[in-house]
Amino acid sequence: MPSAFIGIGSNLGDRIRNCRNAIHAIKDIAGIKSVSSMYETEPVGIEDQPEFINCVIRIETNLTPTDLLTKLLGIEEDLGRARSVIGGPRIIDLDILFYEDRVLEYGNLIIPHPRAHLRRFVLEPLNEIDPNLVHPRLNASVSKLLNELEDEKIVKKIGEFSTYY
Numbered sequence: 427m428p429s430a431f432i433g434i435g436s437n438l439g440d441r442i443r444n445c446r447n448a449i450h451a452i453k454d455i456a457g458i459k460s461v462s463s464m465y466e467t468e469p470v471g472i473e474d475q476p477e478f479i480n481c482v483i484r485i486e487t488n489l490t491p492t493d494l495l496t497k498l499l500g501i502e503e504d505l506g507r508a509r510s511v512i513g514g515p516r517i518i519d520l521d522i523l524f525y526e527d528r529v530l531e532y533g534n535l536i537i538p539h540p541r542a543h544l545r546r547f548v549l550e551p552l553n554e555i556d557p558n559l560v561h562p563r564l565n566a567s568v569s570k571l572l573n574e575l576e577d578e579k580i581v582k583k584i585g586e587f588s589t590y591y
Contacts, residue, residue: 427486429459430494431559433521433539433548434481437469441479444505444518449483451501452520456487456494462551468579470545471513479584482523482551491525495535498522523548527562538563546577 432452436444442464452458462482469475487494498520505518523539530537542548543561549572552559557569564571 427457427488428526429484429486430456430491430525431523431552431556432483432485432498433519433523433542433551434483435467435478435519435521435547436517437476437478438515438517445479445481447505448501448518448520451504452483452485452498455489455497455501456485458483458485460484460555462554463583464585465547465551465581466584467547467581470547470577470579475515478547480547480551480581482548482555484555491522491528491530491537492532492535494525495522523552524559524562527560529562543571544575544577546572546575546579546581549575550581550583 434445434448449458449461460483465480467478467480469478489497502518502520507516507518521539522537523542525537528537538561543564549568553568553572557567559568561571
């Protein structure tokens with residue numbers, strides 16, 4: 427069964443609960459194989475907004491990448507996500523980071539996520555659960571990308587996910 431990595435983030439309301447609720451909802455559409463710790467992270471882009479809680483999960487699914495995206499967007503909507511400002515505060519954000527070793531651009535779906543390798547808040551939790559995962563466009567492992575990363579945003583581990591799950 428294909429595996430994929432999903433980035434999860436929240437910076438509105440009970441951020442930890444929002445991430446936990448998203449993971450519970452994803453369990454209804456895919457098998458969850460790994461869950462990173464929770465990390466408190468500085469916002470990227472629009473910096474005048476609350477800090478995020480971020481984590482990454484590895485799932486196994488029979489859904490195609492497009493069907494997975496549709497399901498994840500539905501989960502965001504069910505959890506109260508309103509898309510008013512691009513890059514602005516959000517109750518939940520679910521991103522497909524990787525889907526197997528596929529490289530795909532189809533409408534609003536780009537795999538691997540086009541900025542995953544540039545963001546510490548993605549690479550830190552991803553490195554925790556699969557440091558040897560190879561970025562299919564860059565042919566570099568997550569651990570190598572993290573070691574070479576120039577992003578200096580603060581990403582602080584706040585606890586094992588099982589503490590919150």
